[in-house]
Amino acid sequence: MTIVKICGSGFPHMKSRSLSLVLLAVVGFAFSGCASVPMADSKADSDAKKIEVPSGKALVYVISYGGSAPFGGTWVNQISVNRENRGAIAYKTYQVYPVESGPVTVLATPGATQAVVKLSAEAGKAYFIQVKSLAFGRVAAEQVNEATARQFLKECSLAESL
Numbered sequence: 001m002t003i004v005k006i007c008g009s010g011f012p013h014m015k016s017r018s019l020s021l022v023l024l025a026v027v028g029f030a031f032s033g034c035a036s037v038p039m040a041d042s043k044a045d046s047d048a049k050k051i052e053v054p055s056g057k058a059l060v061y062v063i064s065y066g067g068s069a070p071f072g073g074t075w076v077n078q079i080s081v082n083r084e085n086r087g088a089i090a091y092k093t094y095q096v097y098p099v100e101s102g103p104v105t106v107l108a109t110p111g112a113t114q115a116v117v118k119l120s121a122e123a124g125k126a127y128f129i130q131v132k133s134l135a136f137g138r139v140a141a142e143q144v145n146e147a148t149a150r151q152f153l154k155e156c157s158l159a160e161s162l
Helices: 016-030 042-048 146-155
Strands: 058-067 077-081 084-089 093-099 102-109 115-121 126-133 139-144
Touching (some): 058 077, 058 102, 058 115, 058 146, 077 093, 077 126, 115 126, 126 146
Parallel strands (some): 058 126
Antiparallel strands (some): 077 102, 102 115, 126 139
């Protein structure tokens, strides 16, 4: 009687380590998407990073930074401010919007889910919202302080807004 022992993957010609590497590569490619959005020029980016608030207005920075790796870099978030579509941001990009004093609602939507941040803007002040893309098309957003935002902005580039 002959006994055949079958181990591992069912591919007797492949070693277990080789199969593991192949499976790891396939999974890596499946989650390695790279989202892109139209970018502003470098002068606009450097000017925006100065955080100079125009007279009689407030500024709202929406920064895509952080989230669930590897998913954070794969989603594009549509941004609206006070129900007006303002364009899209991807991982390590940001947009800045001058707004009037008063209530401001920022909505980030990568797909079926959304994150909302509401604030009361005062003329002469800047506000910073961090948007984090999460796994499975989810999104989170929160207001952050200026020091934290400046750290994020060092690694981010200005995306065009509508």
